[in-house]
Amino acid sequence: MASFNEDGLKKKLDDLNMSQQSIQTVSLWLIHHKKHAHTVVNVWYRELISATDSRKLTFMYLANDVIQNSKKKGPEYNKEFGNKLAKVFDHLGGVRLDDKSKRGLNRLLTVWGERSVFDHDKVKVFQKNLIIRRPSPPPYPPLPGKSDSSKKQKKETEATESTRIKKESEGETSPHTTPPPTEPPEPEQLIEALQELESAATSDAVVREKIASLPDEVSDVSHLGKLRDQHAARALSKKVEDAMAMLETYNKRLAEEMEARKMVARMLHDYITYQKDVLAHAEETLEEHRQKHSKVKKVRDELKAHLQNLPDISKLPSIRTGGLAPLPSAGDLFT
Numbered sequence: 001m002a003s004f005n006e007d008g009l010k011k012k013l014d015d016l017n018m019s020q021q022s023i024q025t026v027s028l029w030l031i032h033h034k035k036h037a038h039t040v041v042n043v044w045y046r047e048l049i050s051a052t053d054s055r056k057l058t059f060m061y062l063a064n065d066v067i068q069n070s071k072k073k074g075p076e077y078n079k080e081f082g083n084k085l086a087k088v089f090d091h092l093g094g095v096r097l098d099d100k101s102k103r104g105l106n107r108l109l110t111v112w113g114e115r116s117v118f119d120h121d122k123v124k125v126f127q128k129n130l131i132i133r134r135p136s137p138p139p140y141p142p143l144p145g146k147s148d149s150s151k152k153q154k155k156e157t158e159a160t161e162s163t164r165i166k167k168e169s170e171g172e173t174s175p176h177t178t179p180p181p182t183e184p185p186e187p188e189q190l191i192e193a194l195q196e197l198e199s200a201a202t203s204d205a206v207v208r209e210k211i212a213s214l215p216d217e218v219s220d221v222s223h224l225g226k227l228r229d230q231h232a233a234r235a236l237s238k239k240v241e242d243a244m245a246m247l248e249t250y251n252k253r254l255a256e257e258m259e260a261r262k263m264v265a266r267m268l269h270d271y272i273t274y275q276k277d278v279l280a281h282a283e284e285t286l287e288e289h290r291q292k293h294s295k296v297k298k299v300r301d302e303l304k305a306h307l308q309n310l311p312d313i314s315k316l317p318s319i320r321t322g323g324l325a326p327l328p329s330a331g332d333l334f335t
Contacts, residue, residue, distance in 0.1 A: 004033040006043055013047045018058050027065040030077075036279060037076035045084050056092060057101040064108055067117060082118060089129040097151060105130060185267045193264045200260065201253035210246065218243045 012026050031042055048059040063081055070077045092105060109130070113123045185193075201207070207247045217223035227233050 004036050006039065009040060009043050010047065013044065013059070016055075016058055016062060018061070023058070023062050023065050026062055026070060030062075030066050031070045031073060034070060034076045035125045037080045041077070041080040041084055045088065048088065053095050053097055053101070056095070056097070057104045060088075060092075060105060060108060064111075068115075071117075078117075082122065084131055085118075086122075086125050086129055089126045097100055185271055187271075190264075190271055192269055193260070193267060195263060197257070197260060200257040201250060202257060204250075204253075207246070211250065214243050215239065 010028065016022055016026055020206075033040065044059065044063065048056055051059060063085075066077050067081055079082075089105075108125055109123055112118050112126075113120065118126075197203075217226075217236055227236065
């Protein structure tokens, strides 16, 4: 089989379809590369989250085939999928699935319970998380201020979230309506968001200097008494209107920057949390390999000690040169 790499895995997941042959082919490839189970499940999870609703059941059928057919060859996939499936079913409960997908997912859970693929309590958690609810807003909306569509999406998201909070405070929602966990942002996405902040309102020294240099008469009503004629009044009115327009635009940019910074803070939190999980898994793997190394070293030391206690065959007398006494004959043994 082909060697393992993430690009190859993504390509196989992109080509995956609902046919039994397609699922079994990819499943066999994954089982063959079971030592990469942690990476496989993380990539599978990211691709499932981003897949269209109609393809999500295909990903679940693949996971089921891998889990059930790899049990005899090692527990790697059962452990890795077991750590992710609660989040997966939470996500699936928040998207619009067709009836076929719902039936397929419920059937999977029934089979897992009947065959003890996962323990009873874990299956109950999966079933609880799968309870269908309305879709949650996207984890990382476009940065505010980039387009009219993003502004509209932001308003819709805020309205949805406001309604959800109000209902929860009134006790109208169940515990299952909590938003599904979000996947960490890709590094490129995080870098782009941070770069956007470099041109944020608080970094615009030119506008800030203009605001700081506004004349006192545009913000102090006591100067109105100093006006002598209509020409001076119209000139002051023009200054006030220009100052108002500049301040309104700048305040709007500040509000958008605040939302962008909140989003970036959330992205950083998710990214750091994910990296901590990866680090913890790496440390766990390192500890396992240290223990294996220690065991191998112990066996090596015992083998060396055993070899040192064995006689040196090269120093034994040679039979060919007559160094050893001849063996007694049968007659010698009985006389």
